[in-house]
Amino acid sequence: MFKSQAIGNIGGDAVQKSINGVSYASFSLAVSEKTKDGTKTTWVRVMKADREGRLTPYLAKGKKVWVSGRPHISVYINKNTNEPVADLTIWAEEIEFCSSGEKQEGKQPAPQQQGGLDNMPPMPPKEDDYLPF
Numbered sequence: 001m002f003k004s005q006a007i008g009n010i011g012g013d014a015v016q017k018s019i020n021g022v023s024y025a026s027f028s029l030a031v032s033e034k035t036k037d038g039t040k041t042t043w044v045r046v047m048k049a050d051r052e053g054r055l056t057p058y059l060a061k062g063k064k065v066w067v068s069g070r071p072h073i074s075v076y077i078n079k080n081t082n083e084p085v086a087d088l089t090i091w092a093e094e095i096e097f098c099s100s101g102e103k104q105e106g107k108q109p110a111p112q113q114q115g116g117l118d119n120m121p122p123m124p125p126k127e128d129d130y131l132p133f
Contacts, residue, residue: 064098
C-alpha cells in the first residue's frame with residue numbers, strides 16, 4: 001500500500017461532492033516548506049468520505065490540518081499554455097485538526113452538534129504512548 005501525509009492550511013471552505021453515489025468533502029490544502037529562496041507552497045486536493053455531511057462544515061478556510069491517505073497523481077493539459085500539469089489528490093483516510101476552534105474574522109461559526117468535533121474531550125493517553133523521559 002502507498003500512503004501520503006501532509007500538513008497544511010485549507011485554501012477554501014470544503015464543498016460536498018458526490019461521486020458514484022458516495023458523498024465526499026473536497027478541499028484544497030496549501031503545504032508550505034522553507035527553502036533557500038524563500039517559502040515554496042504546493043497545492044494538494046483532498047477528498048474525504050463524508051456520508052452524512054458532518055465533517056464538511058468544520059473544514060474551513062485557514063484551518064491547519066494533517067491528512068493521511070492514498071495519493072492519486074494525474075496529468076491534465078492547461079487550456080491557456082497547452083502544457084501538461086501534474087495534479088495530486090489525497091484520498092484521505094484520516095484527518096486531524098492542528099489548529100484550535102477559534103473564530104475566523106467575518107465567518108459564521110460552524111454548526112454545533114451534540115458530540116461534534118469541537119465538543120469532543122481530549123483522548124486520554126494510551127499506555128503504549130508513555131515515554132519516561
